Every structure is written in structure tokens, then in C-alpha cells.
Amino acid sequence: MTPPQAAVRPYAVLGIASMAAFMVFLDTQVLFVAFDDIRRSFPGVSFAAMSWVLSAYTIVLAAALVPAGRMADRFGRRRVFSVGLVAFTAASALCAVADSPALLVAFRAIQALGAAALVPASLAVVLSVFPAPKVPAAVAIWGAIAALAAAVGPTVGGLLVDGWGWRSVFLVNLPVGLVALLLAARFVPESKEGTHARFPDPVGIVLLAGSLSLLALGLVQSDQWTWTSVRTLGALAGGLVVLGLFVVRSLRHPHPALDLALFGARSFRWANIATAAFTIGFTAMFFAQVLFLTQVWGYGIVRTGLAMMPGPVVVMVLAPYFGRLAGRVGQRTLLVPGGLIYAASGLWLIAAVGTTPHWAGQILPSALVAGLGVSLVIPHLTSAAVQGLPPDQYGAGSAVNQAIRQLGATFGVALTVALSGSATPGSVLDAFHDVWWMLVVCGVLTSAAAMALPRREPDVVVVPGPVAAIGEAA
Template sequence: MMIFMLGSILCAVSPTAIFMVIARVIQAVGGAILTPASLALVLPEFAVEKRSAAIGIWGAVGGISAASGPMVGGFLVDTFGWHSVFLVNIPFCLLAFVIGLKLLRESRDETAPRTVDYFGALLVVLGVGLLTLMIVQSDEWGWVSNRSLIIFAISFLLLGAFISRCSQVAHPVLDLRLFKLPFVTAAAIGGFAFSMGFFSMIFVNTQWLQVVWGYSPSLSGIAGSPGPLAAAFVAAPAGKLANRIGHGKVVAAGALIMSFGIGWMNFFITPEIHYWDFYFPTMVVTGIGVGLCISTISSSATAFLPQPRFAMGSALNNTSRQIGAALGIALVSSLLVAATKTDDPTSGFHAAWTLMTGVILLSGVAMLTLFRRPTADQLAQAT
């Protein structure tokens, strides 16, 4: 929490673009620590049969935050400037810190080491970062230019070295043995594909509202809020539903609904503004799909793990989702930029929505086919 707040302060006072990038990295480190740690604190407080419902509530809160974030952020940018978007985090961080000290109970694996594999963390950050850079710059450099191929090769080697290190060191950043458990593998693949589509959708839809329809930042935030609000209402009952019929079926249903909404947008949206009769209901439909998926995928990563492994299971899922989000936004950004050099600049949006539809469906297929309860032998080998 304090790292995230420090990053927010540095972002707010950034004098240059390079300083801002460094500050955002610090902020991202804090955020990356918060998500798996928060789940590791929540899960031990609930019995096994109630954990999916608890994560559903956790996801619903996230949905409300996602709905209010663009609205509040857009208002702050329009009213007070971009610095205020980062400054507004400070009181919330302080409040959460004080409440956490009073109410949260520590949850830890007493047998776990107190050391961190910083070199392994550096390998994965550099590997994913270079791959993202290559994708973002693909329109300028070319996909098969010498520069792109060299950066891709370096990224490939770094990520390969990271996987090798995780398999060899005593206390890796990510315990890859957990991938022996089918439900962890399903959550990782499903989380990667879902986040690639979900965060790309937020980015591309916002660009459409502001660039094509001419909405202001605050108005685009309000326009997109029905989706996260619908997701927030669905997320909590989705956890209970997952306990009854299975995580895979719930995510598959959500992925199908979400893909339908994105596909509908792709085929029927036009440059003429038609919000209430088209964009609003489409956001509600996609929001329902998001609500069924987002917290259910999170809970699936730790569904059958013993308590000391909650944090690692959550970290694996969060890592796959963050990588999926980064690569997804990089891909759709390259599609949007490439389309600006054609006769139809909006074609990039349609290509991006097509990509989203495919990866969201992939997340549902992965969860439906791979998610299952592990055997006792599988648990023993992986944990």
C-alpha cells in the first residue's frame, strides 16, 4: 500500500516523461503486491465452501471501483488537471492502511522463506517489457525488421531463463509446480486470455468514445460505467453459482455473453453517436459477462489449495492476468495506430474487437475443459 502511494505521489509531481515512467513502475510494483496479498488475507477467514462467494464480493467491490474510476478520473482531469488523478489515491491509501492495521489478521506460511528471488523477478519484468515494446513499436519498426526480431529473441531468452530459474532455485518468484494442478493451469490460461480481452476492451472502447464520438474524458467515463456496474451486481452471486455448478461452466457462460456483446459492438457500431439505443445496452451485456468471469477466475486459482499456498496461487493467477493485460493493450494499440495510415482509420477498432472476441472465448474454453478438482496425489506433488 505504501509503495503504491509513493508511486502515486511521484507520478503527481513528475516533471518529465521519463520520471513519470519510473514513477508508474513504482506504482505498479505496489499494485502487483496488493492483489495477491489481499486475497491471501481474505481467504483464510472463510470456510472452503464459502470462499468462491467471498471472492465474488471481493470482485464486486472491484467492479464498483472500476465503474467509479473512469468517472472520477475524467472529472478530475477536466476540472483539476492530470496531477489530481494521482493525488486522489493518497487519502484512500492512508485510510486503507489505518483500517488494515486495526482489522486485518496476518496470514502467512511459517515455513516459507523470508527472501525474494530478485533476479528472477528482473528476468520476467525485462522479458515481458521487451515483448510489449516490440508489439507497441511494430507499426514503426515492422514485425520482421531486424530490430523487432532481435528484441523478440532477447525477450524469448529472458522469459526462458525465468522459467528455468523458477524450476531450479529453492524459493522462486513463482512456484511452477502448481501448474501440475489442472485447476491452477485453467485459471492461469483463462486469466491470461480474459485479461487480454477485458483490458483491451476498456482501452479501445474509451478511444472510440473520445476519438470517434468526441466525448470528453469525464463523459466517456460516465458512458462506460454501466458495464462495471452490471459486473459488480453479478460478481457476488457468480461466486455462489460457481460453488453449485462449477467454476468452468460459470466462466464459459460469462465468456460467451461477453463475446456476444463485443461482437455486437464490432458489427453494428457506427461513427454516428447512438448511445442509449446501442452503446448503453451493449455495455450492460458485456458487464454481465465480465461479472461472471472476473471473480470466478480469481477464486478458481485457489479453489482447492491449502491455506499456506493461497498467496502463491493468487500470485500465479495475478501474474498471468497482468501479462495478458499488458500484451493485449499493446496489440490493440498497434492495430489502432496501423489503421490511421489506411483509408479507413476505424478499421483498427474492428480488428481489435475481433481479437477481443477470440481471446475471451478462449478463456471460457480453457476453464470449461481444464478446470477440475485435483487428486490427492496431484496436490501432494504440487504443494
């Protein structure tokens, strides 16, 4: 039964929604740290094949975010929030007992469906209970949860894996999910849209997921199949063909899975190009750092988590300040130098890092510089994307931006696997140099795309849509 409006406690709702969102964001971070231990549990499976434990999640999440946001508005935000909690928690339990890579990948896909319902609905229930003047503060608190998850994720993941193995990173979701579900039933009021809008095109959703799967398959397997093999070229060509069908259908369908007409707005177009470029580099950086520290320097999993903490801590400290600054000077002023600073962190890795461990002199400076770059870029990409849109398109625009963010994460993992997956002891440093050069290119492309944004957009909007801040501080 929905609590009466007078009984609604906005900060209790915020706490419950933040708890659930933290669980999802933390799970995403700790999986990178747990990946090597998962591989050791299935020694007969290739690095490329095991990478689908990560890629399947991001592909499904990218394809499901927009329709999940619409479902929350139509069928009830608390209802979808609760369904997402059940799905994510149950899938976590299934992942923990999976006895084959195929089952683990399948359960990760189910987990992504739960996350796609849970995360936008968690923000939507917060927005539905706070008065307009307090919305910016509430969104900032919700977004800070993502930064906190990023900061503690590597260390928490390392401690869990070192003490109880990779299955524990999934089991830890069970008590959090159950408590959040019970509290949601007690404290979270139901809310939904007054006028039903049409549901996004389901065929388009399938085409989008199919094209991403084929493209990721071609990239991930390119090292084993070789770039010129029929299978690699066939997967990449098939992905491009299906992507073309998706674009054609989206342009013609009255309610497309992704509203491509939004890209007619200059800010939206270039901010999303910057989002795609930066997210590829950001995901590759995080994944490659775990692989390098564990496989090349021989760090234990807990030490790896601790070694990775400084960058996210810098983001957690600086992102709120830069968020306020963007309201005065505009996002472009921060995004352009941010991308270049991030690129500089990749150049440092190429120039300074060797196979002999020296964290303070080699990794730490790059992590601090990268944290500064991330602080200048990630918190402003969604607001820059929707800045030039009419207010009634903020929700749709932010949903598309978050889907593109997930697409970038998919290709960040796939490219890291393709570049470093089969490195030998003699070529390992060259392989990681290739990944770090990719970070440099992604940072420069981010700045180049940001140059096309309006020079100054004061009074940065706080997006009131259900997926406005997903990943803003992650």
C-alpha cells in the same frame, strides 16, 4: 505498537483495508480515462511511447506480486501494508508533478511496487482478524470494492480530468493514503507466519520483468518500427529468450519466482490459460473503448466515463449472484458460456458501431452483454485455478494466477496500441475492428480453455492466501 488481540475490531480492519484497496483499483481504472489528456501534455511523444505509462505499471506489478505476498507473511502483514501505502501514496505525488514522460513512467513503476505490497497485504490483514466462518463474507466485501472501483472509475476519472487535468487523478490518492496509514497504525494488528519459508528467487523476478518488458516493447513499437524490422524482431526474440531462461531457472530453483510445477494440476493449468486469454481481451476492451469514444466519436472525458458505466454496474450487480451459483454448479458451467457471451459483445461492436455516434443503439447493447460475460468469468477464475491444488498450495496458486492476470493486462494494452495506435481518419474504424476481433478471439479461447476444466466442482473454495481475491471483481 500492536493493539492487544482483545482490542481488535475486525470490521474496522476490513474498512481500512478496503479503503486502501479501493484507492489502488480506482487508480488503475481512471488512468485509462486520463490517458488521452496525459498524451496532450506531451505532444512530441508518440502514442506507443506514452503507452508505457500503463504498461510499466502492469509489468512491475506482475513481477512483484508473488514476492510481495511472501514479504507480507514473513515480515508482518501490517508492516508491509503500511510500507505499500507509503510507497503508493508518495509515488502518486511524484506522478502528479512529473514533467517528462520518462519520469512519469519511472514513478508509475514505483507506484506499482507500492500496489504490489499494498493489495495482497490488505487482504491478508483482513483474513488474519476474522474467524473462519466469517471469512467468506469478509472476502466478498473486500472483493466488492474492486467492482465498485470499476463501476465508478471512468466517471470519477472523467470528472477529475475535466475539472483539474490528469495530474488530479494522482493527487486524489494523497488524502486517502494518509488517512488509511494513520488508521492502520491505530486499528490494524500485526500478524506474520509462524515458520519462515524461503523468499522467491530474485533473479527469476528480474528475468520475468525483463522478458515482459521486451515482449511488450516489440508489440507496442511494431507499428512504428514495422513488424519485419530488426528492432521489432530483436525485441520479441529477446523477450522469448529471456522468458525461456526464466522458465529453465524456475524449474530448477528450489524457491522459484513462479512455481511452474503447479501447472501439473489440470484445473490450475487450464484455468490460468483462460485467465490469460480473458484478461488480454478485457483490458483491450476497456482501453479501446476510451480511445474510441474520445478520438472517434469526439466525446468529452466526463461523457466518456458516463458512457462506460453500464458494463461495470452489470458486473457489480450480477457477480455476487453468480459467485453463489458457482458453489452449486461448478465454475466450468459458468465459464464456458461466459467466454462466448463476451465474444458476442465484440461481434456486436464489429457489426453495429460506426463513426457516427449512437450510444444507445451501438455501444450500450455491447456493454450490457460484455458485463454479463465478465460476471460469468472473472469472479471464478482464481477459485477454478486452485480448486484442484492441495490446501497448502492455495496461497502460491492464487499468487501465480494474479501474476498471470497482470501479464494479460500488459499484453492487452500492448496489442491495443499495436492495432490502433497509428490509425488515420480513413482507417480508424478498420483499426478498431481489429481490436474488437481480438475480443472475440479472447472470449472463444476462454471458453475453449474452460472446457478442459472438471465438469463440476461443488463447494467452491475461498482461497485463504494473501492474494486470493486481487482483481476477482475488477
